[in-house]
Amino acid sequence: MAAFGVLAVVLSVYCVCFLVEGTYMVYNTSGGVVPEKINVHLVPHTHDDVGWLKTVDQYYVGSNNSIQVACVQNVLDSLIPALLADKNRKFIYVEQAFFQRWWRQQSDGMKETVKVLVSSGQLEFINGGMCMHDEAATHYIDMIDQTTLGHWYIKRDFNVTPRIGWQIDPFGHSAVQAYLLGAEVGFDALYFARIDYQDRAKRCAEKNLEVIWQGSKSRGSSSQIFTGAFYAGNYEPPTGFYYEVNDDSPIVQDDIELFDYNVQERVDAFVAAAYFQANVTRSNHIMWTMGTDFKYQYAHTWFRNMDKLIHYVNQDGRVNTFYSTPSIYTDVKHALNESWPLKSDDFFPYADRVNAYWTGYFTSRPTSKGYIRVLSGYYLAARQLEFLLGRIKSGLTTDSLADALAIAQHHDAATGTEKQHVADDYAKRLSIGYEESKDVVAASLGCLTQSPLSSECKSPVTNFNQCPLLNISYCPATEVDLSVGKKLVILVYNPLGWKRTSVVRIPVINENLSVSDSTGKLILSQLLPIVNASVSTRKFYVSAYTGESPSSAPKYWLAFTAVVPPLGFSTYVISSGQSSATTELIPNTVDTGSIEVGSGNLKLIYSGKNGKLMKYRNSRNSVNVSLEQSYTYYVGSTDELQASGAYVFRPNGTHTIQFEEKIPLTVYRGTLYDEVHQTFSSWVYQTTRVYKEKEHTEIEFTVGPIPIDDGNGKEIVTQLKTMIGNNKTFYTDSNGRDFLERIRDYRADWDLQVDQPIAGNYYPINLGIYIKDKNTEMSVLVDRSVGGSSIIDGEIEIMLHRRLLHDDGRGVDEALNETVCALDTCMGLTVQGKYYLRFDPLGEGSKWRRSFGQEIYSPFLLAFSEQDDKWTNFPTPTFSAMDPSYSLPDNVAVITLQELQDGAVLLRLAHLYEVGEDNDLSSLATVELNRFFQNRKINKIKEMSLSANQERAEMERKRLPWKVEGSNTEPLSDLRGGPIDHVKLVVELAPMEVRTFILDFNSDIVPYNMR
Ligand SMILES: [Zn+2]
DSSP states (O other): OHHHHHHHHHHHHHOOOOOOOSSOOOOOOOOOOOTTSOEEEEEEBOBOOSSSSSOHHHHHHTOOTTTOOOOHHHHHHHHHHHHHTOTTOOEEEOOHHHHHHHHTTSOHHHHHHHHHHHHTTSEEEOSOSSSOBOSSSOOHHHHHHHHHHHHHHHHHHHOOOOOEEEOOSSSSBOHHHHHTTTGGGTOSEEEEOOOOHHHHHHHHHHTOSEEEEEOOTTTGGGGEEEEEEOTTSSSSOOTTOOOSTTOOSOOOOOOTTSSOOOHHHHHHHHHHHHHHHHTTSSSSEEEEEEOOBTOOTTHHHHHHHHHHHHHHHHHHOSSEEEEOOHHHHHHHHHHTTOEEOEEOSOBOSOBSSTTOBTTSTTTSSHHHHHHHHHHHHHHHHHHHHHHHHOHHHHOOOSHHHHHHHHHTTBTTTTTSOSOHHHHHHHHHHHHHHHHHHHHHHHHHHHHHHSOTTOSOOSSOSSOOBOOTTGGGTOOTTTOSOTTSSEEEEEEEEEOSSSOEEEEEEEEESOSSEEEEOTTSOEEOEEEEEOOHHHHHHHHHHHHHHHSOOOSSOOOEEEEEEEEEOTTEEEEEEEEEOSOOBOOEEEOTTOOSSEEEEOSSSEEEEEETTTOOEEEEEETTTTEEEEOEEEEEEEEEOOOSSSOOOSSOOOEEEEEEOOOOSSOOEEEEEOSSEEEEEEEEETTEEEEEEEETTOSSEEEEEEEOOOOOTTSOOEEEEEEEEOOOOOTTEEEEESTTSSEEEEETTOOSSSOOOOSOTTGGGOEEESSEEEEEOSSEEEEEEESSOEEEEOOSTTEEEEEEEEEOSSOOSSSOOSOOOOEEEETTEEEEOOEEEEEEEEEEETTOHHHHHHHHHHHHHSOOEEEEEEEETTOOOOSSSSEESSOTTOOOOTTEEEEEEEEOTTSOEEEEEEEOOOTTSOTTTSSOEEEEHHHHSTTOOEEEEEEEOTTSSSBHHHHHHHOOOOEESSSSOOOOOOOOOOOOOTTTOEEEEOTTOEEEEEEEEOTTSOGGGOO
């Protein structure tokens, strides 16, 4: 270490006494940059987890302190007088979930004081979302929503826009964070702590901790952001400079009248730490993160000691130090006008040391992850319906769901790395948010179906029910006896901007039912039995969720095909009538030959001997591949040095789940789809669906309770084996958006030392994973965040569930052993979910991954209304918010349509394809807003930054240009849609572009005749 040699000399020269008096001292904290010296930017901060060991509210008020002494209220209360005491002091605050709790309790006087501190730059909001969201187990739409909500509060209360991304704690970093939640929200830089320890060592050695990160190859140089990783891998001060009242760092004792005077010693330690860091950092500017989790509960101790350090270190003169912020640090780095290394792809997976890959949390708490995803899609649809209803006049809002979903994106929430009671708290918030949004949805649908001639819609005539537990075949609204002169109306809402055709399934109790569309025409339907495995799951979990035990169970799933216009609905009527098309049951006693399933283009071939899947064949595109599917578990390591736990995946051996030689196999064939039921073990049940009109397979898995009676924690994966020669290469999405190339046992940025060949090759999956060779692509799409990989060529595996008996030593101090109690018993948690599988000829897979992926994220929203026999039809039985002849192009999704509190409307449109991903759809797309909004006239339209807190043009004007090292780093294509023509109102979108607008409508034009 060269710096230490220099240091020894410097110390001996500078060892002079400081002028110290035992009386009142005025510390000189007014320093700024001194160009020829090492400049230490002291950045006072607190890292306040929006729930982890305690709930968000417990952290705020400071209760439950036996778990962790943490009170955010104390932080903010003590901060303000500490800042007022010296105008040179600075502080950054990040989590709006906490700040807003505090802000609404403050007096007008205090609010004015804080506004002055913010406008003077003493207090700066950075990052600025409701929480510091996770970057692996989160979907980009949720990341945008939670950031928008926080940024909106900051704009409302202080009229400022945060400049800096501050993702200091999340466990690895995504490409989408860099370009969408970084460059596209107008951040000038992004800082964080956690990158792989091997990567960090190399970056330290080569002074490459600070880079220009280009997160999207489609978005080119416009997706670049200056990015800094902290040299020590944490966001704490250097050792010895912690000043919370209970920290054991030496305080700076400068009163000569007292014992333990230590100014010279503290200055020497400061200078030594500064030299050490300067030695691994480019330029003579370094940042000290002066704080960590829940610090500054008594802010004065920190500032008192930092005041002294600034005073004495600057008096010493070897290095220069001052109060700073990441914004000031960034501006200084920018002003150096240097070139920085270019970084592409992302920072996953993260390992903090040998054998410690934080890839378990990609799947931890899979039912929480599933719940978040379901409600994320629901929130998108509910906001559309809130907009159609008009939020101001209805008095109902989706706001509490917005808040709950925002908090659930926190890096100890969506990750599953919180204590159980905190996970319960997130679920409770989500459930309350759902309940309130459900009323918005019901009111909106009630109004929209009412007579178009009605001039008022204050209380809709029709009461629509919804069924959040439909996935476990529980839906009181459909479980009604329709043989006694009743009709059941099903309204199917489609939140996507294009017309859609999908099979809808509901549980029913009657056998002889007919389904007709809104014109009264009978349509094809199909009955399937609800199998025993589903009945027992239903019974237990309905009791767990509702506290009530349903007396009887429906016998059948009734399925029919719904065809629904864009941003609209269709209605279907179910009544007693002729028997639905019956299903043919294939007994599981076939013991020779093969069983072919599927009545459309796609066929799955199973072995008649052992019930195993053998082949996948598509007659339309001649894809014909061998395919095996299995379930396997890893035993979680219990190694004292590193166990497998909520964060860390550390397998100890692989075990194929031993099922009988023969997997019991039952096939139900129908007019709409075929279903294959298989019991892999007493705790792994699977239903495979092959739809006549679709070319993918839907696999519904029910896994759990994972047995632990052998004393082993287990991590369950499903594996799909083919002959595809993918040569170690596979592709996984970044937060549901760009696909990144992954190569097994390889990292682009350093020579990987492989110590965990399975866990170290796991990546987060939010949309899907695929592999390919020169002929074929195999794609798997998922219904929630999971971890997955291709560990062997030709294979894809995804982790579905984890149950572990040891803590992995990262602070949560609980084993990830989820249980559910109901009906006087407690048992391990069962997860039920779906994944989807499809093969395509090379180059043709993205159409399905993108279009169907959007359908998975935004499923049909179903609402039910029971009617008597005399009921004929709704005045408006079908509806589209768009011009009836219009549809969004196949490559565009509307990811936000929301009426804001002031009545303006927030619209976000996203291009779904990357550059070069598809021959047809990776092209510039256009959206005609005049036809998108039927019956409304747009008065004013403003293009905004992604988080909608500033106009896009203003954001671009302020953007700092950075120079990238090397000659071959010319900006890639910066293809971007042109400025919007205010007359034609046509929006262009380039590949992977997301555009955000705020619209004002002409209020003289009455939409939908609802006023
Ligand atoms: Zn944290």
